[in-house]
Amino acid sequence: MTDMFATLGTWNWLIFGVILMALELIAPGVFLFWLGLAALLTGVVSFAFAPSWQVQILMFAVFAALAIPVWRRLAPSNAADSADSPFLNKRADALIGRVFTLEKPIIDGAGTVRIDDTIWRVAGPDAPAGSRVKIVQADGARLTVAAA
Numbered sequence: 001m002t003d004m005f006a007t008l009g010t011w012n013w014l015i016f017g018v019i020l021m022a023l024e025l026i027a028p029g030v031f032l033f034w035l036g037l038a039a040l041l042t043g044v045v046s047f048a049f050a051p052s053w054q055v056q057i058l059m060f061a062v063f064a065a066l067a068i069p070v071w072r073r074l075a076p077s078n079a080a081d082s083a084d085s086p087f088l089n090k091r092a093d094a095l096i097g098r099v100f101t102l103e104k105p106i107i108d109g110a111g112t113v114r115i116d117d118t119i120w121r122v123a124g125p126d127a128p129a130g131s132r133v134k135i136v137q138a139d140g141a142r143l144t145v146a147a148a
Contacts, residue, residue, distance in 0.1 A: 008053040013043030013060070034071050038063035092120075092138035099148045105129045106145075113143070 020036030042060045087094035095115065103119065104112040106127045112119050124133065124145035133145035
């Protein structure tokens with residue numbers, strides 16, 4: 001095993017880097033790309049300075065570890081996606097502040113309201129059917145309303 005490591009050289013690192021980057025094309029996930037880049041950098045430095053195999057492996061480890069913050073800085077964030085649709089997967093939160101008409105009266109704190117093609121359970125002060133109510137809070141599938 002030591003003999004294998006002792007024969008590490010520039011070409012081994014360059015080939016290893018190309019293989020890792022090719023694997024990134026087959027199984028994309030942006031992880032192997034940075035390891036491949038670390039291997040390529042190790043190969044280039046090995047070409048320039050011809051360090052021992054222990055230093056080469058240490059360089060690869062350092063380059064791979066440094067690739068993580070570089071990747072985090074360069075990778076596009078998902079903040080733009082959430083800014084475009086802030087209520088994605090939070091449908092009830094998008095209803096807060098809107099006014100609707102009660103479908104069934106609120107009796108003992110519970111009633112229903114029709115919003116588009118869905119009937120939502122609402123909680124709030126007693127009110128007759130047909131009353132206008134404003135959504136003030138969303139808790140899961142239950143909406144809390146107040147008189148509008």
